[in-house]
Amino acid sequence: MSLGSPLLRYWYNPAPDSLGHTVEEFLQILAGPALIHVPGRDRQRKRALCTLLHGNEPSGTRALFRWLQQQPQPAVDLLCFIGSVHTALTEPPFFHRHLPGERDLNRCFRPPFEDRQGRLAKAILDILQEMEPESLIDIHNTSGMGPSFAVAMKQDPEHEALASLFTERMLVTGLRLGALFEYSERNVPTVTIECGGAQDPRADEIAYEGLLRYVDAAEVLKPFRADWQMEVLYEPVRLELSEDAAITYSEAEDVYADITLPPDVERHNFGRVAPDQPLGWVKPGSWDKLKITNPAGEDVKSQVIRLQGNRLYPAQPLKLFMITTNASIAKSDCLFYAVTDNDSHLMAQ
Ligand SMILES: [Zn+2]
Known part of the structure; x- marks a missing residue:
């Protein structure tokens, strides 16, 4: 497969006993930005998930680690991008959003792609383009305490359906900051999920429960519950x-x-x-x-x-x-x- 990027380790279908015993060990084994590819029951379709673009936001990585330990088989192929592994492992662990002197990785998904962070963002975009997932979720924590919410560029039934896997609130914004959720512009429904504060155990549960829905559902671009009421906040x-x-x-x-x-x-x-x-x-x-x-x-x-x-x-x-x-x-x-x-x-x- 032509997925080789010197910036991103590609790991196909890791065995549960190769992942380490803790999230920190898991990141040490990854040793840098990684793409974990888990084959699904339906090999013709793919979904993508990204997390740890910010090194101090662990809920998505914890959810992914917990899920991978169960030797899962998702409904369709799952592409899992894990971004700021070096940053998260820099002492103290899960402390830095980005390393001093480096750009915020979730502001780098638009040109110029010249520095290290920009090249990594470009590598992720290139793989997404090549692999053509039907949807993309990017899991974050908020820097303060507060309830979960999703962020999307568009309000349409597909973006609302993705958001509703995790949360009841969605912000719709036309701000262009170079964040990954702007991948919606390429007609792949994409949402950012802010699970809540990094220190809040509820945020870990929101990430995990939402991840299970995202990987298990036969369809993720249709509302998973008919009675779901989404609070939408504009601009x-x-x-x-x-x-x-x-x-x-x-x-x-x-x-x-x-x-x-x-x-x-x-x-x-x-x-x-x-x-x-x-x-x-x-x-x-x-x-x-x-x-x-x-x-x-x-x-x-x-x-x-x-x-x-x-x-x-x-x-x-x-x-x-x-x-x-x-x-x-x-x-x-x-x-x-x-x-x-x-x-x-x-x-x-
Ligand atoms: Zn973040």
């Missing part, structure tokens, strides 16, 4: 911080920080936040260090947040999610995602 925007912004988490305003958020800010995840609900503190002189644009690149900050004195408030009723209490992720990625509570789109005014 979230991201609150991004400038590189020089100082953010801290504290019960009271830190005068040395540009932004202070309470340590329990994650409790707003997926809840409704009213305009009179204070979110934290921002120094008025630091206001320009906060940036919110919609997928069209238009500045919509004034529709999402407002400052009253030093206190930060929603500018209108919102739903917030993926709120992080990790300052480095807040700065390198985003502080949170938001949608309006009435599902109206945020446009430049």
Whole structure:
């Protein structure tokens, strides 16, 4: 088979006793990015699954390891990509999202593919194109605590069916960041699954239960339960911080920080936040260090947040999610995602 890529180890149908006894041993045996190919009952069809694009998000790898130990036979061939193995094994294990000095692998699935992360992303895309799976799932954990949800580029019955294998919530976004779920553009239904916090045992169960449905079902692009109600959130925007912004988490305003958020800010995840609900503190002189644009690149900050004195408030009723209490992720990625509570789109005014 012409799957050889020097960047990705190809492993066909591993025997359960060759996988190691723990998830850490399993990753040591893989020793780097890998593609595990498990033959199905129907050899004419394939599904793909990716996980560990972020080295600090173990639920998908744990689910895959647990499943592979049972010498499974999926309904159709399963292609399992395991991404940031080096990153996850770097001490302390499952700590780094990506290694210092490297790009976030789940922002590398679009050109340029020049650095090591880009070349690995390109190798995964090339194999997907060659193997033509009927669907693709990418399993993550959120950096903060909160319920599970899916992310997709399109809202259609196929993407909803895939998401419903794992969760009851789906974000639909036109943001193009170079994430793997943008593979939907190639007409392969693809969703990201955010199982919940990396430290939350429920997230491991959500990943495992969903994986079993994904591999066992004869069809995954049709709803697996007729009564499933999917909550769909459209076009979230991201609150991004400038590189020089100082953010801290504290019960009271830190005068040395540009932004202070309470340590329990994650409790707003997926809840409704009213305009009179204070979110934290921002120094008025630091206001320009906060940036919110919609997928069209238009500045919509004034529709999402407002400052009253030093206190930060929603500018209108919102739903917030993926709120992080990790300052480095807040700065390198985003502080949170938001949608309006009435599902109206945020446009430049
Ligand atoms: Zn992730």
